[in-house]
Amino acid sequence: MFGNYLIGLREGLEASLVVCILVAYLVKTDRRDALRPVWLGIAIACGISLAFGAMLEFGTQELTFEAQELLGGTLSIISVALVTWMVFWMKRTARHLKAELHGRLDAALAMGTGALVATAFLAVGREGLETALFVWASVRASGEGSSAPLIGVLLGIATAIVLGWLFYRGALRINLAKFFTWTGAMLVVVAAGVLAYGVHDLQEARFLGGLGNRAFDVSGAVPPDSWYGTLLKGVFNFQPDPTVLQLTVWVLYLLPVLALFLAGPRTPSSPPAAPPAPPTGAAQGG
Helix, strand or coil, X not given: CHHHHHHXXXXXXXXXXXXXXXXXXXXXXXXXXXXXXXXXXHHHHHHHHHHHHHHHHHCCCCCCHHHHHHHHXXXXXXXXXXXXXXXXXXXXXXXXXXXXXXXXXXXXXXXCHHHHHHXXXXXXXXXXXXXXXXXXXXXHHHCCCCCHHHHHHHHHHHHHHHHHHHHHHCCCCCCHHHHHHHHHHHHHHHHHHHHHHXXXXXXXXXXXXXXXXXXXXXXXXXXXXXXXXXXHHHHHCCCCCCEHHHHHHHHHHHHHHHHHHHCCCCCCCCCCCCCCCCCCCCCCCC
């Protein structure tokens, strides 16, 4: 449940910040007349995201088991790729996000109502579609048949909305760079579990082999139905009996991606300092 709460919090806060930046800029520049098309674009983006999530959940129920596993595994891998791109993109552009959105909004204001709707829709819609896909994949990985993962996501989104409102009112200030760094790192860990589960889906669909080749089996020490087994499953998508391919993919994704994400930006080496100039008016030898 914690992993899904983190997804809802992280993705929801990004969308909330985008909305806050757009609305605050229009209010500050005395363009309240443009708020309605902006809110319309945001509402359309939310509606399409919800419809996309519902299509993923209910549109696959009539498929055969193999087809469900093949589709689920493929979409899980796609969602991991999108989330990985997103956390790196946010780390790189978070400092310039406000200026970028202001520039887009200025251009849309010059073009008219339709451009405002499109700008708000695109700004929020990308986050919404990514969230719907990754949430669906994570819920499949961490709790099929349980409502806990979905509750975790909804609680995370609700928390993000409250934080976004507090940011807008100026009642809350946090270091967003550190927040997105730490939550991004935790999302990479969650994504590694989703990726491993996606590979398992493809093995069950008989698209990949090695389903019976287990890397280890600690089901006796960590029963899946125990409280700690459920906790590990919910937070890390831990599986007590992964296949060799699952474990290999998990390690090959997690270690390099996490190392690259946490690595600080490289700073160019500074040139050697010049020797100090002799003091003015120094005594001359004679």
